[in-house]
Amino acid sequence: MVEIVYKTDVITARRIAQALNLEEKEFIDGFVFEILRENRCLGMVAYSDYREKDSTWISICTWDKKWCTAKVLRQIFGVAFDALKCRRINALICEDNKASISLAERCGFVMEGKMRAYYPDGKDAFVLGMLRKDCKFI
Numbered sequence: 001m002v003e004i005v006y007k008t009d010v011i012t013a014r015r016i017a018q019a020l021n022l023e024e025k026e027f028i029d030g031f032v033f034e035i036l037r038e039n040r041c042l043g044m045v046a047y048s049d050y051r052e053k054d055s056t057w058i059s060i061c062t063w064d065k066k067w068c069t070a071k072v073l074r075q076i077f078g079v080a081f082d083a084l085k086c087r088r089i090n091a092l093i094c095e096d097n098k099a100s101i102s103l104a105e106r107c108g109f110v111m112e113g114k115m116r117a118y119y120p121d122g123k124d125a126f127v128l129g130m131l132r133k134d135c136k137f138i
Contacts, residue, residue: 001037002035002036002037002042002066002067002069002071002072003035003036003037004033004034004035004036004045004072004075004076005033005034005036006031006032006033007032007033007034008032010024010028012032012034012044013027013028013030013032013046014027015044016032016044016046016059016061019044019061020059020061022059026046026048026049026059027046027048027059029048029050030046030047030048030049030050030056031046031047031048031050031056031079031084032044032045032046033045033046033076033079035062035067035072037064037066037067041063042062042063042064042066042067043060043061043062043063043064043067044060044061044062045058045059045060045076046058046059046060047059047079047080047084047089050084050086052084052085053085053086053087054086054087054088055086055087055088055089055090056080056084056086056089056090057089057090057091057092058076058080058089058090058091059091060100068103070137073107073137074137074138076137077089077107077130077135077137077138078138081132081135081138082138086132087131087132088129088130088131088132089109089129089130090127090128090129091104091109091127091128091129091130092115092118092125092126092127092128093125093126093128094119094123094124094125094126095114095123095124095125095126096123101126101128104128104130105128106136107130107135107136107137108130108134108135108136108137109128109129109130109134110128110129110130110134111126111127111128112127112128112129113126113127114126114127115127
């Protein structure tokens with residue numbers, strides 16, 4: 001059984017930042033969750049840049065494809081839309097990450113733009129957004 005565990009420690013924020021090659025400060029004041037199966041971490045989800053009753057940015061890193069179940073997705077999106085009362089969730093995904101783009105679109109995210117040469121290696125980033133009414137798991 002897969003479970004989602006809310007974490008409030010700096011170590012967890014540091015782990016997701018390192019895994020995503022982002023700055024730790026983005027996650028210190030955010031909401032970070034570990035996705036666990038039998039006490040083994042399958043991945044992590046973070047909501048950052050939370051604006052009360054408005055929006056948040058989602059970041060996901062995983063080490064095991066078995067993390068992605070309908071139950072986990074319901075919990076993840078329930079946090080943003082129900083607990084945090086967000087109107088929308090934003091995501092930034094590297095152009096090369098076709099699997100993540102596909103998953104995001106299947107969940108209800110809509111492609112909203114492209115940030116050219118966003119990453120240090122010159123790759124583009126796609127900006128995706130999801131409104132509660134578009135979410136396939138709420």
